[in-house]
Amino acid sequence: MSDHALIVIDLQIDFCPGGALAVAGGDGIVPGVNALIGTEGGAVILTQDWHPADHASFASQHAGAAPFSVTGMPYGPQTLWPDHCVQGTPGAAFHPGLATDRADLILRKGFRRAIDSYSAFFENDRTTPTGLEGYLRTRGITRLTLAGLATDYCVNFSAVDGAHLGFDVTVRTDLCRAIDLDGSLAQAMAGMAAAGVTLA
């Protein structure tokens, strides 16, 4: 039994060039991620950002608000995004080149209208669990390798939460790409390092 999981974060069409919330070079990591999926012996988990069309993280739901501005939510500040990864739309699908067949688990997140979910472990109120921790613990998994999109949002929040929960977390920064809003990438790298995440 392996104690390792590879977690591929949000490698979806909307986060790749041409998508609704495109991350520069997002599609460029697909071959490397597929190589990892093929060589890692343990669990393979894919996360999928999966929002209802009226999700509260969309700028379109806030009169006069511009995408990439910040608003106050009951749980704290929330960046407002262009509509993206709407449930069942082509943009919410995994990148067509991603080797999804080998995945043990596909974990969807961000499906509650009123709350965003960057982390694969907790929603943005930082307390509502996704269930991933229980899945990993009941499988005896203690070591995590993360890759995917975006380095400074969903990868970052997942990595830091994983480390705080006591998992041994490595982020393959060569197999991640960032949005980088107002220094968010530098902040994310410092935050992950401070949390004890190995940046490879």
Ligand code: VGL
């Ligand atoms: C993400 C912003 C909004 C991500 C998801 O996958 O990093 N970023 N939704």
Ligand code: ZN
């Ligand atoms: Zn999202």
